[in-house]
Amino acid sequence: MSAAHLPPAPGDYDTSHSTTVRKYNRTYGLVPPAVESLDVQASRCLKQLERRPQSIDKYLYLSSLRSTNVHLFYRLVSQHIKDMAPLIYTPTVGDGCLQWSHNYVQPEGLYISYSDRGHIASVLHNWPQVNVEITVVTDGSRILGLGDLGINGMGIPVGKLSLYVACAGIRPEATLPLMLDLGTGNKSLREDPLYMGSRREKVSAQEEKEFLDELMVALTEKWPGIVIQFEDFKNPFPALETYGGKYTCFNDDIQGTGAVVLAGIISAVKRTGVPVKDQRAVFFGAGSAGVGVAKQIVEYFMREGLTEDEARRCFWLVDTKGLVTNDRGDKLAEHKIYFSRDDNAGKQYKTLEEVVDHVRPTILMGLSTIGGAFTPDMLTKMGQWNEHPIIFPLSNPSANSECTFEDALKHTNYKALFASGSPFASIEHDGKLETPGQGNNMYVFPGIGLGTILSKATTITQSMIYASATSLSTSLHPSEVSQGWLYPELARIRDVSVIVAMGVIKAAQEAGVDREQSIKSMGNEELEKWVRSKMYDPTTETQRVEEEVQGLTDPSKWGGNRGSHL
Numbered sequence: 060m061s062a063a064h065l066p067p068a069p070g071d072y073d074t075s076h077s078t079t080v081r082k083y084n085r086t087y088g089l090v091p092p093a094v095e096s097l098d099v100q101a102s103r104c105l106k107q108l109e110r111r112p113q114s115i116d117k118y119l120y121l122s123s124l125r126s127t128n129v130h131l132f133y134r135l136v137s138q139h140i141k142d143m144a145p146l147i148y149t150p151t152v153g154d155g156c157l158q159w160s161h162n163y164v165q166p167e168g169l170y171i172s173y174s175d176r177g178h179i180a181s182v183l184h185n186w187p188q189v190n191v192e193i194t195v196v197t198d199g200s201r202i203l204g205l206g207d208l209g210i211n212g213m214g215i216p217v218g219k220l221s222l223y224v225a226c227a228g229i230r231p232e233a234t235l236p237l238m239l240d241l242g243t244g245n246k247s248l249r250e251d252p253l254y255m256g257s258r259r260e261k262v263s264a265q266e267e268k269e270f271l272d273e274l275m276v277a278l279t280e281k282w283p284g285i286v287i288q289f290e291d292f293k294n295p296f297p298a299l300e301t302y303g304g305k306y307t308c309f310n311d312d313i314q315g316t317g318a319v320v321l322a323g324i325i326s327a328v329k330r331t332g333v334p335v336k337d338q339r340a341v342f343f344g345a346g347s348a349g350v351g352v353a354k355q356i357v358e359y360f361m362r363e364g365l366t367e368d369e370a371r372r373c374f375w376l377v378d379t380k381g382l383v384t385n386d387r388g389d390k391l392a393e394h395k396i397y398f399s400r401d402d403n404a405g406k407q408y409k410t411l412e413e414v415v416d417h418v419r420p421t422i423l424m425g426l427s428t429i430g431g432a433f434t435p436d437m438l439t440k441m442g443q444w445n446e447h448p449i450i451f452p453l454s455n456p457s458a459n460s461e462c463t464f465e466d467a468l469k470h471t472n473y474k475a476l477f478a479s480g481s482p483f484a485s486i487e488h489d490g491k492l493e494t495p496g497q498g499n500n501m502y503v504f505p506g507i508g509l510g511t512i513l514s515k516a517t518t519i520t521q522s523m524i525y526a527s528a529t530s531l532s533t534s535l536h537p538s539e540v541s542q543g544w545l546y547p548e549l550a551r552i553r554d555v556s557v558i559v560a561m562g563v564i565k566a567a568q569e570a571g572v573d574r575e576q577s578i579k580s581m582g583n584e585e586l587e588k589w590v591r592s593k594m595y596d597p598t599t600e601t602q603r604v605e606e607e608v609q610g611l612t613d614p615s616k617w618g619g620n621r622g623s624h625l
């Protein structure tokens with residue numbers, strides 16, 4: 060709701076507002092006269108979506124709705140999250156990014172270019188919102204499994220923050236989608252006349268580091284306590300190392316993905332009945348997500364009784380050169396060294412197929428960006444070797460998934476415990492509906508952000524990330540567990556985010572990084588009520604604004620008729 064002296068804000072054009080509110084907001088006459096129920100508004104939006112057969116057109120319609128009628132957008136998304144998430148997030152956001160500069164209509168976030176260095180603070184001052192609590196920042200250099208998309212990657216911060224609002228009740232105006240325009244290694248983009256970023260080669264790692272140093276200071280000076288989520292950087296390890304213990308920040312691809320996959324693995328490992336010491340995990344992909352996930356699972360295996368060395372040795376990581384080994388002959392990137400094998404007796408395994416045959420894994424994890432990499436032959440063997448093979452093709456968007464749900468089931472005789480990064484449809488088999496899990500960090504990052512904001516944590520500790528995973532793994536209803544699900548029903552995501560946020564808050568308190576004194580002594584029930592009371596709820600927003608305006612326009616409360624403009 061805008062103050063009386065300000066021009067109307069996007070939320071003010073909501074047709075659910077009463078005449079009184081419209082007059083107060085000065086939108087009276089600017090929107091059609093009918094005062095509409097939330098259901099009528101939603102049914103119009105659903106009809107508009109139905110009329111658009113292509114997902115990308117639905118994505119564009121929803122983007123424009125978010126810009127012009129923000130609360131209606133979030134009502135629609137929250138109430139239909141299962142249908143809307145694939146449109147505003149993966150897989151459709153992948154096309155949204157690929158076509159970003161071609162489809163551009165309206166500003167949806169903040170762009171800061173390399174040429175702005177030295178003046179980053181003044182660019183931040185142009186952001187129209189005063190109280191920003193969270194930002195998702197990317198340089199666009201590894202967008203999903205689609206490679207370097209430069210500033211076209213803006214769809215990712217926009218999409219992730221939309222999920223923060225819809226799934227965890229962060230207020231829309233407290234979110235900042237942030238794109239760092241640091242050049243792109245993508246030549247075809249640089250040559251595209253419609254590309255809207257700087258047409259320069261990507262800056263060097265050192266130049267990017269200096270830029271990020273300035274950005275981190277500027278962000279926290281302008282919005283003290285802001286939560287900073289790093290997303291889809293090609294090599295995000297140095298930034299996490301540098302800023303992790305110093306700022307309230309985390310890396311979603313390393314830590315958020317690690318947590319969400321750990322939650323699924325905890326449930327899956329229990330289902331297999333195979334003790335953790337006998338688990339053998341082949342990871343296709345040894346990048347930020349691969350290594351991040353493997354490290355989280357190492358911590359779980361250690362909590363289950365293995366030594367660190369025993370836990371580490373349960374993992375075989377595969378990259379473009381094959382199995383990561385000490386004697387492969389290339390200089391290993393720093394982040395791969397921890398998992399590098401020394402038990403290969405001088406033999407190098409060049410392909411995933413060779414590694415799978417060599418290891419005979421219980422777990423096959425895909426974080427490689429390579430669609431279809433889990434071949435029918437590999438899946439068949441996984442089914443032969445294991446009573447319940449764990450198969451997680453996690454690369455996004457859908458076309459980059461290492462296998463489909465149908466293939467994983469079909470080739471393992473319907474025994475696979477499955478989760479993918481992007482959604483797949485359920486499949487009917489033998490009169491039973493088989494439902495795939497979605498191992499996507501969207502199940503944890505909203506709760507990590509909410510818990511961090513509410514506890515006013517100064518940093519995001521490893522224990523907070525781990526707590527997000529264990530909280531998620533305990534959030535399944537008994538009916539979901541009995542159906543063999545690894546993740547809870549997406550429609551319950553707001554409740555799940557509350558559970559995750561509470562776990563994060565308690566871990567922050569245990570680590571002593573929290574600053575919110577008023578909740579320190581709260582028990583579970585009281586804390587849950589408090590967390591819920593802090594969440595933005597688009598379905599009660601109309602009523603909240605109504606009451607606020609009533610309060611402002613009621614002369615007995617205010618002492619004047621300031622709200623009436625007619």
Ligand SMILES: NC(=O)C1=CN([C@@H]2O[C@H](COP(=O)(O)OP(=O)(O)OC[C@H]3O[C@@H](n4cnc5c(N)ncnc54)[C@H](OP(=O)(O)O)[C@@H]3O)[C@@H](O)[C@H]2O)C=CC1
Binds near residue numbers: 202346378459499
């Ligand atoms: N489900 C989820 O929630 C998430 C999914 N992801 C997905 O995971 C994927 C990877 O992300 P991320 O780890 O950040 O990306 P990175 O670029 O950091 O890592 C990709 C890894 O895959 C390897 N790789 C790429 N191509 C091949 C190939 N042809 N053969 C063998 N290995 C290959 C790379 O090898 P090399 O090191 O030699 O270059 C690298 O180790 C993306 O598709 C992303 O969408 C990411 C985060 C969350």
Ligand SMILES: CC(=O)C(=O)O
Binds near residue numbers: 149202204291455500
């Ligand atoms: C989901 C996500 O963060 C990714 O694919 O990069």
Ligand SMILES: [Mg+2]
Binds near residue numbers: 203290291311312
């Ligand atoms: Mg990501």
